[in-house]
Amino acid sequence: MINTWNELKEIQPLVCQMLSNSLAKKRVAHAYLFEGERGTGKKEASILLAKSLYCEQLDENNQPCNHCANCRRISSGNHPDVHLIEPDGLSIKKDQIHLLQDEFSKKSVESERKVYIIEAAEKMTVQAANSLLKFLEEPLSETTAILITEQSQRILPTIVSRCQMITFQPLSSEQIKNRLVEEGVDIQTAAIASHLTNHFEEARAISFDDWFAQAQRKVLKLYEVLNQNYMKGLLYLQEEWLDHFKDKEQIDRGLDLLLLIYKDLLYIQLDQKDSMVFQNMKLELEKSALHHSQRMLATYMEAILEAKRRLMSNTNPQLVMEQLVLNLQEGSSFV
Structure with missing residues (x-):
């Protein structure tokens, strides 16, 4: 206020x-x-x-x-x-x-x-x-x-x-993050919310939303299984992802979070670690970044952006996510 x-x-x-x-x-x-x-x-x-x-x-x-x-x-x-x-x-x-x-x-x-x-x-x-x-x-x-x-x-x-x-x-992301922290939001959640919207009131609503807190954990879990194998990724979609991300808006928010993770990997590659959003996962992401080239990270992010476009064009959400998992897994095999 x-x-x-x-x-x-x-x-x-x-x-x-x-x-x-x-x-x-x-x-x-x-x-x-x-x-x-x-x-x-x-x-x-x-x-x-x-x-x-x-x-x-x-x-x-x-x-x-x-x-x-x-x-x-x-x-x-x-x-x-x-x-x-x-x-x-x-x-x-x-x-x-x-x-x-x-x-x-x-x-x-x-x-x-x-x-x-x-x-x-x-x-x-x-x-x-x-x-x-x-x-x-x-x-x-x-x-x-x-x-x-x-x-x-x-x-x-x-x-x-x-x-x-x-x-x-x-408002800049930094301004929104600082205002959220002043209102009692933990710095990690504030950083994430400030990168999802440049509207302070929306960022504040996101920060105090229990659904969003769970969404962060599930997106991080999806990223982990994507680094394992294709079948684990599809299984995770069926067992947990689609149960939490029920409509297009929620799935789109989940894809935004996933995109932030891959952006953090790119920031690590470019030696711009201070720009990372998921600072609480810095060590894990630094290890992961060693296994990806900048070219492949750009490919991953384009695949996520394409999934967001397909989602908004009335493509079946489950098909969108399954195709994305496949694209990201195929990308991993060519790193």
Whole structure:
């Protein structure tokens, strides 16, 4: 969770600089468009900005205290002058924007400033978007709008033109790993999850998923039997793999994990051991890497990528896995 500008700076330095400068110069825009991939801190930044506008104990660097009544109410979604609009079902409807306009037309009992945050702004219906446009064209004094989106191209150009666009960059694997470790995830799981997705929330969900913890062990076991013989690989598929990886999404995740193992072998070959994901298996993988050439490791990885493509093209999952085991075993015989 991002609670301070310093924490935001660690993952979005440019965003932090732009917003901090606006606060310092008291030039907060009347409308912002926070755009970027899921999990890049857009909503957290919008809440942080709102706190900085209302905090009762703001320091000289515009850092909110997170303890005063206003900060606590904003955190809990109960501040009367800070409104969050989310999709009602699949979309944000015209009535939701009208209710917001009605609310903002009332005089505040606490301050003149009002903030509204529209999450998933690209999901506004045409009618809702047109209503919002009128609202943006005639902004009330001391009003700040923050639109949050992963797909800015789906928002009316006329709305975009009236907002200051701030782009949130995708998080690096290292940033995601460090944030996961801060939340109590062990460093090995954090490293793996951070290489499977660049969305922090998804990485966190993966890290605390019991199914995923078991999946790691089963993929490592598959790698071990693949280094033995073809029949053991097929037997393992029947007895354990297909019982745990039941649908295409789960099998695809398993293939991603298997791909990471072969990438680690390649990192060892290239003397880039610090880039390895499975650091807890470093010694075992170093021994295994001695038996593979870089050319064959590239062949293995292409076989896994081809299996992922076939899986998504509605090929029978069991056939995909059996063919992959065969391809990897054939590859081993030519090392």
